[in-house]
Amino acid sequence: MKIGILDIDTKRETNNLGRRERYPNIACGKIYGYHKLNGDEIFYPYNNEKVDKLYISTIFTNTRPMIKRMMPLWEQRAKEIIIGGTGWDDYTKAPYTVTELPPEIATISHVPWTYEMYNIDYGIGFTTRGCHVGCAFCVVPKKEGLQEYREMQVKDLINPRSNHLILMNNNSFAHRDFMNDVEQIKFHNLSIHWDQANDITLVTPEIAKALKSVNYRGYNPNKKQLFFAFDLITKKKIDQETGGTVTYDMMKIVPEKVKLLQEYGIPPYHLKFYMLIGFNTTEEEDLMRVDCLRELNCDIYPMLFRDLNGKVGVDGNGKQQSFHVRAMRDWIHSGLYRKTDFKDFTRREEHRIQREKKESQLTLF
């Protein structure tokens, strides 16, 4: 059988050799492994060859229009088409519409197939999935549930080609086996990149000590980096012990925890914070977060909010986002936030004028 695999929006990252390479999609790795074991002929990356079956996987919802546009062509090239992935599934309203991998594919390990398919020299996967926090803007609790659970062991994810491992766990520290992961990382002498934003509210002296004890790295193993989230000014979540709701004032928690990490030997400049903008914060609140992280000497990665349908330009209430949101993303991304005030950033003014023009035209008509 001829099989095509299209990981449509697999992002590219710069590796330790400065090469831009595809970031593995482990569902596609499973598909690849299953058909390889079946002796099928695999076309990856798929380039419109004539195939019996075409698998299309998408992570981000913004690819949906493009997939729909391309369907007439693919329907001519493939006898059967299976589309799935977080970007294709609908998590807007329960019951969610989710495409599952067929059980015979879902149950095989993505190791070593993902590594072979993407020709990567590092290990990648999840040791835990799920997240108890339940942020309204996030698909993870809807997709994987409001409780962390064990997926694989560190030792089973190691790629024999190197000792670098990437874990994509959504909330590593929250799982009771986190310390067990740390022990396995040390035992196998791995460098480790926790790829998702870690939950800074969960940092305790014990966790800070554990983080310091491992060789933590970025995606690029030459870089010392730990990722955290500073998505909201006030974070609410379910207390794992009591089941009640706890509220965190993140403007206080972030500096406290950065200081704690520093006390255990992790310098602030090793820390990078994902900062969600355009969801429920004002320009002043965004600037407060930027100032806070800049003063702490931590890095920032701005994330533009898009709703669960992939719609851009709206906030968490479905209203038009403030004019400052995109300009702020660019101000941070460009690194200018370290040198200039946001009010002096030309693009902010351009966005403000554009918005005013648009609003006055709407009033006229």
Ligand code: SF4
């Ligand atoms: S803590 Fe992270 S993974 Fe968990 S719900 Fe919030 S954004 Fe999603």
